[in-house]
Amino acid sequence: MAIGLPGAGKSTYFARKGIVPLSSDMIRELLYDNAADQRHPEWVFATLRDLLRRRLAAGAQTTYIDATNLTRFFRRPFLQIAREFGCTAEALYFDVPLEVCLERNRKRENLPAGTARDARVVPEDVLRRMARRIEPPKREEGFSRIVVAHSAPIGSRSRAQGRRRRRRNGVAG
Numbered sequence: 001m002a003i004g005l006p007g008a009g010k011s012t013y014f015a016r017k018g019i020v021p022l023s024s025d026m027i028r029e030l031l032y033d034n035a036a037d038q039r040h041p042e043w044v045f046a047t048l049r050d051l052l053r054r055r056l057a058a059g060a061q062t063t064y065i066d067a068t069n070l071t072r073f074f075r076r077p078f079l080q081i082a083r084e085f086g087c088t089a090e091a092l093y094f095d096v097p098l099e100v101c102l103e104r105n106r107k108r109e110n111l112p113a114g115t116a117r118d119a120r121v122v123p124e125d126v127l128r129r130m131a132r133r134i135e136p137p138k139r140e141e142g143f144s145r146i147v148v149a150h151s152a153p154i155g156s157r158s159r160a161q162g163r164r165r166r167r168r169n170g171v172a173g
Helices: 010-017 024-032 041-057 072-084 098-108 116-120 124-133 159-168
Strands: 090-095 145-150
Touching (some): 010 090, 041 072, 098 124
Parallel strands (some): 090 145
């Protein structure tokens, strides 16, 4: 389960790994033709939980969840589903400074229309409010493992330094 603010790098991480996760943005795109449409979050997350149940029932060995999952409250249903199916749950926590997320979010505004990311610009006040609410994951919630991915401000280190740091943190580069 990915955990982190918008702009923390969750979707980029999955895309670089060639992983197609169950994603709240994908469901919004399917329902509303717009990943940024925030109508009926209860529909979006009920669908996400249903897809997770169906994947696990079908015998999927690994399933990734791409959503902000900022608090224990929002993570709890996914962890309960994992327990129902006798699965372990791992957290991939994107511990990225708010200023980095804000900068990445601003850059999304400049992407050409029609690109997947341009639809996911989050109003700055909303992103700041989310940052105040985030609860880092804890093993007591039911995670068998928590991997922390860090990020420095854009352009502050070389690509090789970033790979070495990610390896030390358990995230392969």
